Amino acid sequence: MDSESDLRNEIRRDYRTGRFTIIAPDRGKRPEDFFQPKKEPKIGTKCPFDPGNEEMTVEIMSVGNPWKVRVIENKYPEFSPEIPFEEVDGKLEYISGYGYNEVVIDTPIHNITFDKLRFEEMRLWFDTLIEREANLYTKNYIKYVQIFKNSGPESGESLIHPHTQIMAWPAVIGTIKDEIDHIKEYKDRYNKCLYEDLKELEADRILIETEKTIAVAPYASRFAGESMIVPKRHVNYLQDLTAEEKDDFINVLILILKTNKKLFGDFSYNFSFHDIKNEPDFHLHLEVYPRLSIPAGVEFGQNVFVNQLPPEVYSESFIQKLKETI
Ligand SMILES: [Zn+2]
Ligand SMILES: [Zn+2]
Structure with a gap:
């Protein structure tokens, strides 16, 4: 020991x-340091x-x-x-x-x-x-x-x-590893990158489509209001994006965040880029997870999420709000 x-x-x-x-x-914390007093806003720090x-x-x-x-x-x-x-x-x-x-x-x-x-x-x-x-x-x-x-x-x-x-x-572990494996599995089965089929797979859940970028509410979204932004061209890591693709990507990201804010107010969120060098089969994308509900027993006990806002309902409302945003 x-x-x-x-x-x-x-x-x-x-x-x-x-x-x-x-x-x-690293933080050298003892168990009692995790005691949670009521949070007071720090003033003057x-x-x-x-x-x-x-x-x-x-x-x-x-x-x-x-x-x-x-x-x-x-x-x-x-x-x-x-x-x-x-x-x-x-x-x-x-x-x-x-x-x-x-x-x-x-x-x-x-x-x-x-x-x-x-x-x-x-x-x-x-x-x-x-x-x-x-x-x-x-x-x-x-x-x-x-x-x-x-x-x-x-x-x-x-x-x-x-x-x-x-x-x-x-x-390479965790979700990025799982996604690499699934992209390879799809390629073995259908002989193409699964993101080439994104418009077909997410036909009812497309949020925004521009010349170079597509944003969808993923079919099996874990979070209410979850979205994914994907460059249309097959690119496995950020450095391979062209200047035009980067411009377009950022424009779409801004629209996603602003429209979500109209729908959900000042919502908290996490996002994570999924891209990896040296995995040419991978297809880069950004996943945005609004934190509108708190993962609880099902999620922690089973690692299966419950999402009470079907992505189809979210995408319909999103498209309505988007019209007001542009
Ligand atoms: Zn500051
Ligand atoms: Zn691809």
Whole structure:
């Protein structure tokens, strides 16, 4: 048995289910530190993401002078490049928590929500993500780079200042692995990428279609108001998008967020890019998960979600609201 001080970050594989969990003990928290008093809004605390407070964080890169987008080290990382890469097989399997966690500060403006950024600001944000993603793929042992956002109090966000997270994984596991397997299975069966059939598969659930991009409410959406944005051309990772495809993608993302806001108010949401280098069969997309209800016993006990807003109903209302948005 490891002594407590030997516990390091690692990705443990459940020997009963094959599921993975990241054990991240870095914060040195004791059980009593998880005691949850009633939340009081913090007043007068300095935001580490604000211009003027740059010394509070470790910068990786910034864009513009004064900066418009800034990338910093995540102060609470799940992974660290200082942990040696290690993959251990046996009755108890694990992969060491080698990897990188970065935070992209989307805008210098503290009191704004991400959906309110102008097209040019979001485009700059997108290019910064793409640059960091490409860079992280050059690091040793990095197999997958995940880009995701937590926005709003129900999303798990730690600071309200708009930001995005980038996590460089030492293994291809979890949903990205499942999706790679399913794309390959579909290709074996129908001899094409399943996203080529997206318009057929999601015919009743298309939210937006432009020249280069399509957004749908997925057939088996887990979350009320869930959507997915997909470039029409087969591209497996963000860096391969053309400038026109990026413009189009961002325009669609803005419409999705603004229209959802009209439908759901100031909703919390998470989104996660699914794209991966070195998997040419993969087809990149962005999944947006509004957090309008709280996953509970069915979800946690069975890992099967209950969605009370059928994607067909959502997409019909979305299209109505979209007409008012444009
Ligand atoms: Zn701030
Ligand atoms: Zn494809």
